[in-house]
Amino acid sequence: MRDQSIFAGLNPEELRSLSMEVEDIACHQGDVLYRMGDSARYAYTLRAGAVKLVKFMKNGQEVIIRLLHRGDLLGFEGMQEAHHRHGAIALAPSQLCRLDLAELQRLSERLPKVREAILQRWQQALQSSEDRIMELGAKRAEARLATFLLQWAEHYPQLRHLPFPLSRPDLAAFLGLSTEHVSRIMADFKRHAFIQEQRGQLEILAPQSLADIAGKLPDHKLD
Amino acid sequence: MRDQSIFAGLNPEELRSLSMEVEDIACHQGDVLYRMGDSARYAYTLRAGAVKLVKFMKNGQEVIIRLLHRGDLLGFEGMQEAHHRHGAIALAPSQLCRLDLAELQRLSERLPKVREAILQRWQQALQSSEDRIMELGAKRAEARLATFLLQWAEHYPQLRHLPFPLSRPDLAAFLGLSTEHVSRIMADFKRHAFIQEQRGQLEILAPQSLADIAGKLPDHKLD
DNA sequence: CGCCAGATTGAGGAATATCAAACAGAGTGG
DNA sequence: CCACTCTGTTTGATATTCCTCAATCTGGCG
Structure with missing residues (x-):
């Protein structure tokens, strides 16, 4: 994909070569990788497919905190907290690598490169959360959706036949x-x-049209 | 405050004792600590006062990404990126410690404790961003504001005479x-x-009433 | 006192939610 | 191969939430 270094320090081969135990996992659409509040034993890297991280409001309403694509990490909050902060659910058939958090902890203390990789992704997660805050706080529905579609497309090399496993309720x-x-x-x-x-x-x-809408031009209504 | 360890590994005395150069800074309301896009030389810890981290939309609209209180860190994105991701503006007269990012980088590579401290806060920032996403995505205005007021109050030991330097546009x-x-x-x-x-x-x-509203009880209108 | 920036209030309209109904498509059993 | 059902989507009508614009009010300050 766009970034070969995407697994740097955290690709399975490299980790295995460091005598880290890495379990390959395959799961289908709808499978729950872990639930919010579960005690955190494992972290994962997503090798293929798509996963949503969710929380629930008191009334039961689901909120999707983050959407994960190929190369993304999940469950790493377990490095600092005892329990998972969200639930993780596969949106499509997916393949993951499961890493033991304790081992990962040790490894990251020894290897700056692994640390770097994790920190990097953490930063990315924070960045993307902050982008969401802007979207949710300042844009209208049309613009949010347009932005989202374009961002989704960025995760694939082409604009046609994009995998799009999200239901309307998910969106x-x-x-x-x-x-x-x-x-x-x-x-x-x-x-x-x-x-x-x-x-x-x-x-x-029409990516350009979507981009225009995403920019939320005033008075430029659809019609 | 609630958490004595809040400065652990990052309090000025400790850092100075490690031969780190720490500059004390005082600023007044409205002062700009840095602007979004500035090249990142320094990071800061907020010792007293309040600071907002802001971004702007293309149309100029300001969005507050995060509000910082005593003990919070800012500018640390400079450890991974060359430029600041937000602008930082003092909401009230504040005192900060300015840390040289390059030195901090070196220090954090040598001292696990410092690393830990930074990582900890990073996690907190991510957590709070995700909480915001829930608020913005799933709650109504009343509930958001009620939640916010209660959270603001949590940063102080008492419920009366809370410093509240936010204008209506800030809110x-x-x-x-x-x-x-x-x-x-x-x-x-x-x-x-x-x-x-x-x-x-x-x-x-009436913290309880606010908490009820923050919970967004259905059909429990104000009136 | 008069002025000014920020805050409040009001009226109207746009954006979004809610509720209910119709619709489409993928199995499934006859 | 055709109904039939079931689930998810679309559409419509209506209510609510929230925004916009304009006017008024307030409190600090020269």
């Missing part, structure tokens, strides 16, 4: 909107031929 | 609302005698 839980509203906007985007969708595949037809 | 920029809406809700809270406000000081009169 809603990520964007802070109602399912119906998301559905309406997606329909709008399709009517305007900005995107196309079929059986879990997405195609970005 | 709005933090909560993702319009100034007017914030003003209305604050007025509501005062009318219901949940809070009281005078000259930059806040008093929480």
